[in-house]
Amino acid sequence: MSPIDPVRLEVIRNALVAAAEEMSITIWRTSRSTVVREILDFSTAVFDAQGLNIAQSARIPVHLNSMSDCLKTILEQYIPLESWNEGDVIVTNDPYAGGQHLPDIQTFRPVFVDGERVGIVGTLCHHVDVGGGAAGSYYAAATEIFHEGIRIPPLRLVDKGTLNTGVFEMLLYNVRQPDETRGDLNAQIAALGIGARAVARIAKKYGSANLSAAMSAILDGSERMMRAAIAALPDGTASFVETVDDDGQSDTPIRLEITITKTGDTIALDFAGSSPQVRGPVNNTPAMTCSAVYYALLAALGSDIPANSGCYRPVSVNLPKGSVVNAQFPAPVVGRMVVNHRIATCVFGALAQIAPERIPAAYYAISYVYAVSLVQPNAKRQVYFDIEVGGWGGHAGGDGASALSCGLHNNTNAPIEMVEAKYPVVFTRYGLLPDTGGAGTHRGGLGLVREFRLEAAEGSLSTNFERFRFPPYGIKGGEPGSLSSTTVTHADGTTESLNSKVSGIPLSAGDLVTIKTSGGGGYGDPKGRDRAKLAEDLAEGLVTPEAARTLYGAPELAAAAATVKTCGSKAPARAKTGVAA
Numbered sequence: 400m401s402p403i404d405p406v407r408l409e410v411i412r413n414a415l416v417a418a419a420e421e422m423s424i425t426i427w428r429t430s431r432s433t434v435v436r437e438i439l440d441f442s443t444a445v446f447d448a449q450g451l452n453i454a455q456s457a458r459i460p461v462h463l464n465s466m467s468d469c470l471k472t473i474l475e476q477y478i479p480l481e482s483w484n485e486g487d488v489i490v491t492n493d494p495y496a497g498g499q500h501l502p503d504i505q506t507f508r509p510v511f512v513d514g515e516r517v518g519i520v521g522t523l524c525h526h527v528d529v530g531g532g533a534a535g536s537y538y539a540a541a542t543e544i545f546h547e548g549i550r551i552p553p554l555r556l557v558d559k560g561t562l563n564t565g566v567f568e569m570l571l572y573n574v575r576q577p578d579e580t581r582g583d584l585n586a587q588i589a590a591l592g593i594g595a596r597a598v599a600r601i602a603k604k605y606g607s608a609n610l611s612a613a614m615s616a617i618l619d620g621s622e623r624m625m626r627a628a629i630a631a632l633p634d635g636t637a638s639f640v641e642t643v644d645d646d647g648q649s650d651t652p653i654r655l656e657i658t659i660t661k662t663g664d665t666i667a668l669d670f671a672g673s674s675p676q677v678r679g680p681v682n683n684t685p686a687m688t689c690s691a692v693y694y695a696l697l698a699a700l701g702s703d704i705p706a707n708s709g710c711y712r713p714v715s716v717n718l719p720k721g722s723v724v725n726a727q728f729p730a731p732v733v734g735r736m737v738v739n740h741r742i743a744t745c746v747f748g749a750l751a752q753i754a755p756e757r758i759p760a761a762y763y764a765i766s767y768v769y770a771v772s773l774v775q776p777n778a779k780r781q782v783y784f785d786i787e788v789g790g791w792g793g794h795a796g797g798d799g800a801s802a803l804s805c806g807l808h809n810n811t812n813a814p815i816e817m818v819e820a821k822y823p824v825v826f827t828r829y830g831l832l833p834d835t836g837g838a839g840t841h842r843g844g845l846g847l848v849r850e851f852r853l854e855a856a857e858g859s860l861s862t863n864f865e866r867f868r869f870p871p872y873g874i875k876g877g878e879p880g881s882l883s884s885t886t887v888t889h890a891d892g893t894t895e896s897l898n899s900k901v902s903g904i905p906l907s908a909g910d911l912v913t914i915k916t917s918g919g920g921g922y923g924d925p926k927g928r929d930r931a932k933l934a935e936d937l938a939e940g941l942v943t944p945e946a947a948r949t950l951y952g953a954p955e956l957a958a959a960a961a962t963v964k965t966c967g968s969k970a971p972a973r974a975k976t977g978v979a980a
Contacts, residue, residue, distance in 0.1 A: 403612045408620075411605060411613040412705065415445050415454035418597035422522060423456035425590040431582025432527045433821070434784050437813040440525035442466070443590060445598060446507075447614040448516045450474055451708040454617075459809045460697075460706075461739060462499065462523045464690035467708050469497030469505055470521065472686075477553040485511040486560030488588055491553040492529065494544070497686045500733045501529045501548040502536050504584070506556065508591040510598045517602040517610055520594035522587040527784045528575040528770075531733070533861040533902040534782045535770025539647040540902055541680040541731040548733075549573040557588065575772075575780045621709035626664035628700035629713055632754050636660045639748035640672075641741045644868040646679025647734065647900030652868070653677060653723055655741055659749040668692055668746065669717040670724045679900070681737040682726035685718050691739045692716055694807050695746035699757055734863040734900065736808065740764035743807050744871070751874060756795050760843060760920030761871035763789025763880065766808045767916055768863040771906070773823060773855050783822040786810050787914060789866075790836050790844030793877055793922030798932075799844035801831055801941075802916070823855040832881070832915060833943050837870075838950040839877030839921025840928050845941060846881055846916040858906040860887070864899040866917040877921030878950060884915045926952040934959075 403411075422443035430436045442462035444455040452467040473496065474480050478489060492504045502525050510518040531548035532538035541547050549570060556563055567584070571577040602610045636658060643653035656672030676682045683691075693711055697704060704710060718725035723738055744761045751758035767787035774780055788810070791799035804810045815826040828850035836843035864883055871880035885897040890909030897904060906912070928951055936942035937960040944957035 403609060403616055407605065407609070408613050408616050411601060411610065412454065412617050414601050415598070418520070418594050418601070419443050419445050419454050419456040421597050422520065422590040422594040423458060425593045426522065426524065426586045429586040429589055430524070431586070432576070432579040433813050433817070434527045435524050435583050435586070437817060438786055438810045440786070440810055442523045443594065444521050445594065446470060446519040446521060448518055448611065450480070450519060451618060453614050453707050455706060460694040461687070461690050461736070461807050462503070463706065464693040465497070465499060465686040466505065466521050466523060468686040468689065470507055470519065472497035473507070473553040483509045483516070484559050485509065486557065487555055488557035488591060489553055490551060490556040492551045493553070494684050494687070494732045495728045496553055499687060500735055501531070501544070501550060502526050502733070504551065504587070506587045506591060508595055510595045512599050512602045512607055515607055517607050518598045520591050520598060522590050524583050524587055526574070526580055526583055528580070528782050530573040530575070533770070534575060534772030534859065535784045535861060537733055537768055537770060537861050537863045538680065538902050539734070539861065539863070539900040541733065542678050543729040544731050545729060547680065547731055575782055617705065618707060618709035621705050621707050622712045624704045625700070625710045626713045628704065629661065629666050630664040632661050634661055634663070635753055637749040637752035639745050639752070641745040641748065642869045643681070643738055643741050644865055644899055646677035646681050647898070648679040653681070653738065655724070655738065655745045657745045657749050659746070659753070661753060665713045665715070666696070667715045667717070670722065671717065671719055673719065674723045676721055676723050676726040676730050679734070680731035681723070681734045682730045682732045683724050683735050683738050683742070684732060685725050687732070687735050687739055688718055688724040688742055689716050691742040691807060692746055695743040698806065699747065699750050699754070736766040736768070737863065737865045740766065740807055748872065755875070758874070759794035759799065760792030760837060760839070760874040760877050760922045761880070762791040762799070762806065762919050763846060763866065763871060763917040765865035766810070766863070767883070767914065769914065770861045771822070771824070772859045772861070774857070781822060783818065783824060785813050785818070787847065787849055787916055789846040789916035790880055790918035792871060792874070792880070792919035793837070793839045793841030793843050795841070795922065798842045799836060799919035801836065801845040802847040803844065823853065824851045825854055826851045827911065828913070831941065832918070833940055834946045835881035835918030836941070837873045837878040837880040837919060837921030838925035838946065839873060840923025840925065841921065842928065842936065842942070843871070843873070843877070843880045843919030843921045846883070846918040848913065848915050850911060850913040853906045853908060853910045853912070856908050860904040860906055860912060861902040862897065862900060867899040871917055871920040873920035874922050876924040878925060880918040880920045883917045886913045887911065888913065925950050930956065
């Protein structure tokens with residue numbers, strides 16, 4: 400077959416991206432839980448007939464960069480492609496079958512036109528609870544995956560268009576909020592139908608052979624662009640070490656070590672020297688680790704490269720077996736984002752030595768996941784689940800963004816009015832925290848405070864946090880960002896400081912939970928900061944007079960700052976970044 404016309408190729412590529420976005424909108428509009436509907440913790444993608452990622456929605460890189468690995472594992476080890484039928488839906492959440500963690504349930508459906516398989520569509524949703532030892536399934540005391548909830552091997556949830564009601568109901572029997580899980584799973588199934596029809600329309604309009612040729616060309620095009628971006632970097636080797644606080648069960652820090660070797664149009668990443676897999680639930684499997692690696696490389700090399708499986712071809716990754724970046728069954732993994740984010744900052748730290756003008760200082764680098772377990776007077780269980788964010792690092796072009804969710808997890812905030820309407824909590828503070836961004840010529844973005852009071856008679860708190868001991872690093876003389884913290888102020892006035900990763904901390908009516916997140920690292924010598932910008936920071940309350948005097952070396956501005964706007968008051972909660980002054 401002759402090469403496909405480049406104009407038609409681009410039309411088909413965008414049509415496939417549109418199909419992925421149609422699936423995304425379907426899940427958003429039909430899901431039931433706040434974690435999917437408000438936080439947008441889900442992803443959708445289109446794959447070719449062999450299972451390679453071709454097009455994806457603008458959702459979550461840590462999901463999207465791993466869905467092909469999951470699909471590949473299913474095809475090679477569980478359900479061969481030739482046995483997939485029209486109308487089938489395959490489901491799994493098994494991290495050891497290429498998945499992420501148990502709350503992330505993936506579904507796939509083949510697309511047939513005139514009896515010929517022309518593609519596969521897929522969805523991934525983070526479900527608010529899948530059982531296990533803690534509400535929200537983030538069980539800090541887990542020592543094996545069996546403690547973390549129900550584990551679904553790859554199987555047919557829908558067989559030739561008929562729902563397997565036995566499997567469906569079995570899943571619902573094992574979760575704390577079955578109504579929301581039912582709604583979110585139905586949203587995934589519905590989205591697959593929308594995606595399958597969209598891909599089939601493309602195949603019918605342009606011909607199945609042309610679609611197949613276009614898919615191959617799309618992969619090849621992204622590979623060429625990725626190789627060109629790598630080739631533009633200087634050849635060389637660089638190493639970097641990041642340190643994670645702990646696994647939640649000991650005080651032992653976790654070491655992440657990477658060596659990057661860039662040669663021509665290829666790049667190799669070696670994680671030799673990283674810590675062995677740990678007892679607590681922060682381990683990563685290869686699919687998780689490679690997902691963070693691909694995100695970091697794509698973020699650093701250029702946003703104009705269409706993200707798909709073709710981008711991965713020039714990249715090789717060595718992951719020592721049995722390490723925290725290549726954990727072996729049955730290691731627990733539910734809190735994998737603790738390490739996953741830091742894999743990204745480790746890659747960034749090494750790349751900063753090769754291409755310093757491209758790389759910012761470290762961002763907050765943790766999905767601040769927390770869950771509150773509640774029992775209503777009618778004995779109905781509720782799980783208030785949320786994810787917070789922090790500040791981004793300063794960079795060569797300017798300051799880091801404050802309290803911005805982007806990059807690896809790309810979630811939005813849950814508006815506090817919606818949370819208060821649904822759950823027995825009242826927010827007392829939500830806003831930016833002064834001085835949390837690392838000082839620099841370009842300041843790090845600020846972290847935030849989110850504080851709420853429990854209105855129910857009782858509840859319990861579980862968290863999967865980080866950055867309590869090791870702050871986001873600065874670059875080129877910039878100061879590190881701030882540390883995080885969690886405190887509970889009990890109704891009797893006593894205060895309790897929590898560790899970063901806890902499960903089932905008892906709460907009573909009137910208890911106040913205060914979560915403070917990290918700011919990003921600074922870029923460049925703080926004393927080189929433009930004085931007009933520093934004066935503006937003081938006027939806005941982003942930097943305090945004390946910091947202006949001691950960190951930025953500007954006593955005259957500190958003295959002149961007669962009044963400072965206070966950050967951290969209760970906010971207009973509809974701000975999509977979760978930020979309020």
